[in-house]
């Protein structure tokens with residue numbers, strides 16, 4: 014069991030913060046699929062940017078599962094401390110500090126992973142943030158500045174001494190950005206060096222892989238980012254792999270990882286609805302805030318952002334469906350008993366159908382049409398043959 018301050022996590026797999034992706038609807042879906050903890054998108058520590066619509070969207074909100082985690086990014090210790098207090102006052106139950114993001118926009122201000130180059134500034138930031146709030150403060154880092162300067166162990170020890178209550182370590186240096194494969198040796202060294210929970214992060218994309226990384230690093234848990242895009246059920250897959258049910262118990266969720274079943278389709282539809290509701294509400298509030306009268310707000314205008322956000326997530330779901338059909342095709346191609354059967358033709362056709370549907374979905378301009386389109390697509394898609402087994 015992983016404890017972060019007073020919070021006991023119900024599992025070992027958590028969702029990685031991803032700006033522009035881990036919005037409130039996606040966090041809700043991932044939590045429902047078994048993510049033991051989800052983090053709101055990173056939020057700048059700059060006070061003058063706190064009231065922009067982008068920042069307001071990034072607040073942890075009451076609909077978030079507990080513990081509600083907010084991530085802050087910045088470079089000025091006093092500013093970071095004020096930002097932490099602001100978010101705690103707004104309901105955050107854990108404050109995470111981002112020293113893992115390699116984005117140029119973030120690093121050129123010596124924030125995010127660039128901070129690892131300056132351990133004394135790191136110490137200052139951590140101290141001031143820890144002292145400013147009475148909730149747990151956690152830290153997300155990379156293995157170091159670059160391959161020659163892997164100082165994650167030094168930063169981790171210092172963080173523990175200052176009072177940081179858990180760490181997430183992405184197995185790449187800042188200079189690696191997202192290139193190459195994540196390495197887990199440095200994460201193992203961090204785990205051995207500290208007594209607080211450590212989440213291993215980087216390229217974890219299956220239950221088997223999660224188990225391997227846990228075995229290699231002895232980390233308390235894993236943090237999953239990109240593999241959850243279009244595949245939030247990866248958390249259920251990891252949980253089932255790490256904690257298999259007794260042989261005679263009935264499995265409830267992902268019986269065949271990678272295949273689309275009815276409940277996955279209804280989850281996608283629910284996700285779409287959550288996006289539409291959340292952003293429509295947000296946009297309406299935003300317009301009211303800017304002085305618009307409720308009676309004059311055009312519903313379609315309020316939902317415009319939702320339609321755009323939906324395209325991104327639904328596109329990832331379509332990609333997963335293609336992946337699923339390709340996997341089935343590969344399985345059948347290597348199985349000589351069915352290689353000549355109609356399976357391959359059906360799967361090939363399924364891939365084309367999904368690709369066409371993806372293009373059509375992206376042309377839809379209204380939330381209602383997006384929902385209708387997906388419902389129809391799923392109802393016309395034969396569970397047994399087209400995209401699922």
Ligand SMILES: Cc1cc2nc3c(=O)[nH]c(=O)nc-3n(C[C@H](O)[C@H](O)[C@H](O)COP(=O)(O)O)c2cc1C
Nearest residue numbers: 029030031032055111113114183215216237238239
């Ligand atoms: C689009 C995108 C946005 C990200 N935004 C953040 C962020 O805001 N804060 C952060 O600490 N890491 C951020 N990351 C890094 C991820 O949290 C994670 O460390 C990284 O993707 C490696 O994990 P993965 O291989 O499971 O994706 C982001 C990654 C991606 C792909």
